[in-house]
Amino acid sequence: MHFSSNAKQFVLLLIVGIVLLLGYVHYSFFNERLNGVWFDSSNRDIPVDKDQRNTRLLYKQPSVLAGRTDVVAVTPWLAPIVWDGTFDPDLVDTIYKSMNITIATTVFAVGKYVLFLRDFLETAEKHFLVDFNVRYYVFTDRPDDVPSVNLSQGRHLSVIQVPGSNRWQEISARRMEIIQTAIERQISREADYIFCLDVDSKFHARWGAESLGRLVAVIHPWFYQATRDHFTYERRPASTAYIPMDEGDYYYAGAVFGGLLEEVYTLTKVCRNQLEEDARNSIEAAWQEESHLNRYLLYNKPSKLLSPEYQWDDKKTKTKEVKVIRFSSVVKNYAEIRPNV
Numbered sequence: 508m509h510f511s512s513n514a515k516q517f518v519l520l521l522i523v524g525i526v527l528l529l530g531y532v533h534y535s536f537f538n539e540r541l542n543g544v545w546f547d548s549s550n551r552d553i554p555v556d557k558d559q560r561n562t563r564l565l566y567k568q569p570s571v572l573a574g575r576t577d578v579v580a581v582t583p584w585l586a587p588i589v590w591d592g593t594f595d596p597d598l599v600d601t602i603y604k605s606m607n608i609t610i611a612t613t614v615f616a617v618g619k620y621v622l623f624l625r626d627f628l629e630t631a632e633k634h635f636l637v638d639f640n641v642r643y644y645v646f647t648d649r650p651d652d653v654p655s656v657n658l659s660q661g662r663h664l665s666v667i668q669v670p671g672s673n674r675w676q677e678i679s680a681r682r683m684e685i686i687q688t689a690i691e692r693q694i695s696r697e698a699d700y701i702f703c704l705d706v707d708s709k710f711h712a713r714w715g716a717e718s719l720g721r722l723v724a725v726i727h728p729w730f731y732q733a734t735r736d737h738f739t740y741e742r743r744p745a746s747t748a749y750i751p752m753d754e755g756d757y758y759y760a761g762a763v764f765g766g767l768l769e770e771v772y773t774l775t776k777v778c779r780n781q782l783e784e785d786a787r788n789s790i791e792a793a794w795q796e797e798s799h800l801n802r803y804l805l806y807n808k809p810s811k812l813l814s815p816e817y818q819w820d821d822k823k824t825k826t827k828e829v830k831v832i833r834f835s836s837v838v839k840n841y842a843e844i845r846p847n848v
């Protein structure tokens with residue numbers, strides 16, 4: 508085929524035109540991304556000080572070299588262990604506040620344990636996830652004895668009736684089943700995160716958003732200095748909570764666990780099934796649901812661990828590594844308060 512020189516020039520011009528057009532389209536697409544659609548900095552021409560008036564976050568510069576050296580603040584699977592001084596309280600709260608989340612908090616007050624509710628709730632209002640949306644779920648067989656406590660804005664309390672029992676072991680252990688059912692029926696529609704706490708306790712200092720994570724457990728205050736063979740895990744292979752002497756990371760307290768709703772749902776479901784399997788085999792684990800919780804967390808590692816600051820015991824003298832007691836079990840007269848001894 509033969510092209511005249513005019514036609515050649517025309518084709519050349521056409522190609523140059525197409526290349527320029529493609530270049531322009533490409534340029535304006537990326538320009539748009541940079542200018543706002545992707546980075547949302549559409550107010551680029553506004554001077555920095557005005558632009559960032561509401562978004563600037565001022566806090567102490569994090570250090571790579573200086574920090575707590577008296578405690579370990581990370582597990583071998585790289586989950587943080589939350590100790591005072593390892594986080595910036597205002598910074599973590601700010602990050603989680605922007606997500607507008609709701610935290611469910613379950614607490615059981617069966618039989619005489621309703622007596623613990625007032626202190627639990629009043630101190631929670633002072634220290635527990637202050638300025639966050641919190642929904643308390645109080646499980647009790649005595650709804651009329653639930654005290655009325657003034658709740659701050661964004662906080663709500665539901666009372667859910669549950670049966671009583673003449674064995675404290677059963678009350679404690681059945682929490683897994685009852686929490687599982689409550690998540691299914693109600694809580695999953697009303698919250699994002701959940702904490703399941705013992706009622707015979709008080710808050711003494713800040714418990715904030717640093718405690719939130721996918722799956723959260725607390726290190727038991729009586730066992731954090733012990734070797735694993737001294738942990739009070741269930742040691743009989745006949746129980747589904749069995750943990751051999753040469754296994755185990757930490758001893759977790761049954762009084763505090765939490766995380767995302769779906770994670771805690773699975774945890775309670777598995778523990779409930781294993782408690783029921785044990786019951787069918789006429790075996791009760793050494794520390795009921797706490798033993799099953801420990802077994803679950805050994806094979807399903809928590810993504811965040813709370814230090815014993817988050818579960819102290821009023822009977823225990825404060826140790827030097829515990830700089831602040833945030834939540835602690837009160838001293839109770841077991842014979843007086845429990846249905847059986």
Ligand SMILES: CC(=O)N[C@H]1[C@@H](OP(=O)(O)OP(=O)(O)OC[C@H]2O[C@@H](n3ccc(=O)[nH]c3=O)[C@H](O)[C@@H]2O)O[C@H](CO)[C@H](O)[C@@H]1O
Nearest residue numbers: 615616617620675678679705706707760761762794795797
């Ligand atoms: C610090 C810690 O980890 N404590 C654990 C431990 O002893 P505790 O001495 O802390 O057990 P506990 O008597 O506090 O019972 C656990 C919880 O069950 C509820 N309750 C219990 C009895 C009753 O009559 N009414 C009632 O409502 C209540 O919410 C109480 O806080 O062993 C328990 C039984 O295995 C649980 O594992 C606890 O979490």
Ligand SMILES: [Mn+2]
Nearest residue numbers: 705707762836
């Ligand atoms: Mn307790």
